[in-house]
Amino acid sequence: MKGKLRPVGSPVPFPRISERQELPWAALYHTEFMGSGTEALSLAVAIAIRRHSQVSTPEVIIPAYGCPDLVSAIIAQGAKPVLVDLLPNGPHMNDVGVRGATTPSTVAVVGVGFLGIPERLEELSGICREHNLLLIEDSAQCFPPASASKPHADLVVLSFGRGKPINLMGGGALLVRTDLAGQAEEAVAQYPVSVLKVGMKWLIKRLLFNLLMRRLPYYVLERMPLLGIGETSFHRLDTISRLDLPESVLQAGLRDFQRRPLIHQRYDTELAGLEAWGWKCLASDRSEMSRNDPQQPVPLLRYPVLAPSKDMRDRALAVLNSEGIGASAFYGRTLPQIEGVEAAVGGRDYPVASDFASRLLTLPTHEGVTSADVTLIGRILFSVAES
Structure with missing residues (x-):
């Protein structure tokens, strides 16, 4: 077969008006749509920092293997990322290492799902409860999030970017457990709202995006060195905003995922x-x-x-x-x-x-x-x- 099979990514679905389905986490979490998954994680860190306002240099624990956007989201809030090694032969953080990394300056632990494999949130939740920390489930690579059925996490991050379980060409969401929603309001309200418009420009972008995911176009794109297809790089997070996401776009993404x-x-x-x-x-x-x-x-x-x-x-x-x-x-x-x-x-x-x-x-x-x-x-x- 000519061309090349892309490593990851599903086509962007067409947003049709149809029967609405409830979000899998609706009974447990309040949903705040954000400009990206990284921005959603940064907002989660901001909420954790406000909860520990007495800490002068807040620290957030993350795995030593992961996306550099984890670091971007944390330092954008003036916090320090603290890395923890993994358990052998797997993507999970070493819980002994998490305990050892916890200090009076720690405000949160980020449990990162890996390619659809959730973190061991129950174990991490126990550590967080002992030390009065917020547990953030980074479910950018997992859908639905593990906390949708068992709400171990206080906050949950979703991403709708390319290469994610639900591809909407961008955007993300922060899920705030309902008992914490009131505490999070002030942190959420500080960020402006941008509107995603599903007009001709968006539809053309979708068609082009989906075309380039086919084997022959992807083969050509990968050989253009300036595009950096597939490269892992660090980028600072300069802006954070909430997102007014049309329900038709999200519902199309949910339906498409369920049929995969x-x-x-x-x-x-x-x-x-x-x-x-x-x-x-x-x-x-x-x-x-x-x-x-x-x-x-x-x-x-x-x-x-x-x-x-x-x-x-x-x-x-x-x-x-x-x-x-x-x-x-x-x-x-x-x-x-x-x-x-x-x-x-x-x-x-x-x-x-x-x-x-x-x-x-x-x-x-x-x-x-x-x-x-x-x-x-x-x-x-x-x-x-x-x-």
């Missing part, structure tokens, strides 16, 4: 036996989240696999991409190793997170992935594993 195929289940079958060669399929031991039924799984954003070594991961990436499969190392390194981040977090080493970053391989799970793609991917990974 469960590609990760095909990988589960195709890659069965790979772990005998020292690989680890991280999706195999994830907690299944639900749309409405606790027994009904939801799509993964990407399918994450840990190779036995960096060398084997890199060889698999090279072969997959040469065969037209948009496999990725994702962030590729820990937060302190990303240019521009070290000044905010320090240069300390996080050995478990570094090992995780060096061996992680992610595979596409969007609706453009065919059975033939999954078969090809399986054949390549087993070939590399056996070599």
Whole structure:
């Protein structure tokens, strides 16, 4: 097949007027739409800081492996990001490390969902309750958020940008647990409201965006070095605003997500036996989240696999991409190793997170992935594993 299968991202749905469905978290959380997921996280940090107004230099705990936007959102509020290493062979923060990083200056802990795999929010919630901290669930990569059914988090962050579970070409949301909504009003009200207009400009942008996600256009785009497709970089957050999001746009996103195929289940079958060669399929031991039924799984954003070594991961990436499969190392390194981040977090080493970053391989799970793609991917990974 000509072109290249993109690593992530679903087309932007057309906003039709139809039957309205209730938001999965409506009974537990108040929803505040924001300009982006990063802005939503920054507002969550602002709420935590106001709750601990006596702290002169507030600190927020985050994982050492993650998106640099975590750091951007925190420093935009004048707070200090405090990094914690991971548990071995997975994306979850080490709870012992979280306890050790907690100080009188800590105001919040951010539990970050990973490609559809939620953080261990119950454990983190227990730590936060002990120390009177707010727990923020960053569910930018997970939908619905884990707290929609069990409200362990005080605040929940969603993102509607490209490459996220619901792609609306931008925007995000902060969910505030109903018992905290009154306390959060002052922090929320300080930010202006921008309006998303679904006019001709938006519709043309949508058509162009969806066109460029196809295999041949994506193949061409990826080879334009100035665009930096797929690169992980640090950008400061300069503006924060709330968003007046048309209900038709959000409802279209919800409907589109619910109809998405469960590609990760095909990988589960195709890659069965790979772990005998020292690989680890991280999706195999994830907690299944639900749309409405606790027994009904939801799509993964990407399918994450840990190779036995960096060398084997890199060889698999090279072969997959040469065969037209948009496999990725994702962030590729820990937060302190990303240019521009070290000044905010320090240069300390996080050995478990570094090992995780060096061996992680992610595979596409969007609706453009065919059975033939999954078969090809399986054949390549087993070939590399056996070599």
